[in-house]
Amino acid sequence: MKTIIIAGGSGFLGQVLENHFTKKGYMVVILTRQPKKENEVYWNATDLGKWTTVLEKSDALINLTGKSVDCRYNEKNKKLIYDSRINSTNILGLAINLCENPPKLWMNASTATIYRDSYDKEMSEENGEIGNDFSMNIAKSWEKAFYSITNPKTRKIALRTAIVLGKNGGAFKPLKILTKLGLGGKQGNGKQKVSWIHELDFARAVEFLLENENLEGNFNVCVPKPTDNTTLMKSLQKALGIPFGIPQPKLLLNLGTRFIGTETELILKSRNVIPERLLNEGFKFKFTKINLAIKNLTL
Numbered sequence: 653m654k655t656i657i658i659a660g661g662s663g664f665l666g667q668v669l670e671n672h673f674t675k676k677g678y679m680v681v682i683l684t685r686q687p688k689k690e691n692e693v694y695w696n697a698t699d700l701g702k703w704t705t706v707l708e709k710s711d712a713l714i715n716l717t718g719k720s721v722d723c724r725y726n727e728k729n730k731k732l733i734y735d736s737r738i739n740s741t742n743i744l745g746l747a748i749n750l751c752e753n754p755p756k757l758w759m760n761a762s763t764a765t766i767y768r769d770s771y772d773k774e775m776s777e778e779n780g781e782i783g784n785d786f787s788m789n790i791a792k793s794w795e796k797a798f799y800s801i802t803n804p805k806t807r808k809i810a811l812r813t814a815i816v817l818g819k820n821g822g823a824f825k826p827l828k829i830l831t832k833l834g835l836g837g838k839q840g841n842g843k844q845k846v847s848w849i850h851e852l853d854f855a856r857a858v859e860f861l862l863e864n865e866n867l868e869g870n871f872n873v874c875v876p877k878p879t880d881n882t883t884l885m886k887s888l889q890k891a892l893g894i895p896f897g898i899p900q901p902k903l904l905l906n907l908g909t910r911f912i913g914t915e916t917e918l919i920l921k922s923r924n925v926i927p928e929r930l931l932n933e934g935f936k937f938k939f940t941k942i943n944l945a946i947k948n949l950t951l
Contacts, residue, residue: 655710656862657755659683659744660697660717664821665761665813665854669714672855681706697740704747712862713755715744718794722914725786737794745801757807757862760798764814764847764874764925766791771845774878776928777812777870787917795870807868809861814874814925818851819949828950831888836897839905842882844922847874850939850948857927860935872927879942881919887943891950 656673658666661682670680682692683703695703697717707713717740719732741760748754767775768783775781782792795810817824830836849857857873879887889897900908905916927935939945 659715709753710755712757741797762810770924814847837899838882845878845924847878847923847925
């Protein structure tokens with residue numbers, strides 16, 4: 653039986669991967685601060701401990717650890733966002749090198765937000781333009797920490813993942829609530845690109861990268877063609893049977909995000925990212941159209 657270790661695997665994406673790989677016959681072990689199930693092992697994401705033994709002879713380590721960016725970017729939260737990503741990456745790199753039989757593959761979470769805001773240029777792994785603000789610099793630091801650790805026996809992949817749409821978490825749930833309240837109109841000018849991926853295709857892409865042992869480096873994990881915010885919100889309205897959606901201008905969004913404790917960047921940034929490497933390697937998506945993905949998730 654193949655073994656996958658998911659660090660920080662108790663959240664939305666971790667559960668998507670655990671469910672997918674368990675159904676495929678893998679043994680999945682979750683590293684978490686609050687173990688509750690038999691397959692969960694305690695770690696604090698900063699120190700070595702008994703958890704390091706589960707890495708031995710494993711087929712893959714997937715690190716999803718990091719404080720959610722769905723918060724206000726005050727100094728305290730900025731530090732937590734940075735430290736949670738860098739510290740966990742560093743300790744996992746050390747633990748791998750202490751193994752006699754280290755994981756064959758280490759996938760580390762990154763983000764499609766690493767690329768600059770763009771309405772026109774599509775950002776591929778090779779030609780994408782890396783930006784320079786808090787979120788983008790976090791992503792750059794995260795990847796720098798990941799690649800600066802030499803792990804000679806372990807293949808390494810950084811997952812530059814876009815917005816994952818799923819039934820039980822992520823961005824889809826609050827967008828559904830807004831739409832049901834009649835507030836599901838376009839946000840800002842509605843023209844901002846939205847790079848996304850269905851939860852099933854996210855798990856399938858991770859499986860594809862695991863099974864293709866010649867692949868390493870950065871991979872954009874998103875659909876081949878981004879949608880835009882207006883189309884996204886109209887698709888939600890249609891799927892949920894809501895006949896209208898009040899538009900949310902930037903000024904109103906600024907007030908609203910302060911009230912709910914998040915940042916407008918998460919809504920207004922134009923993420924125009926394409927998965928060039930996955931496509932070139934022959935990965936086939938099941939969901940490429942936003943309306944069909946949303947219909948599937950609302951059934």
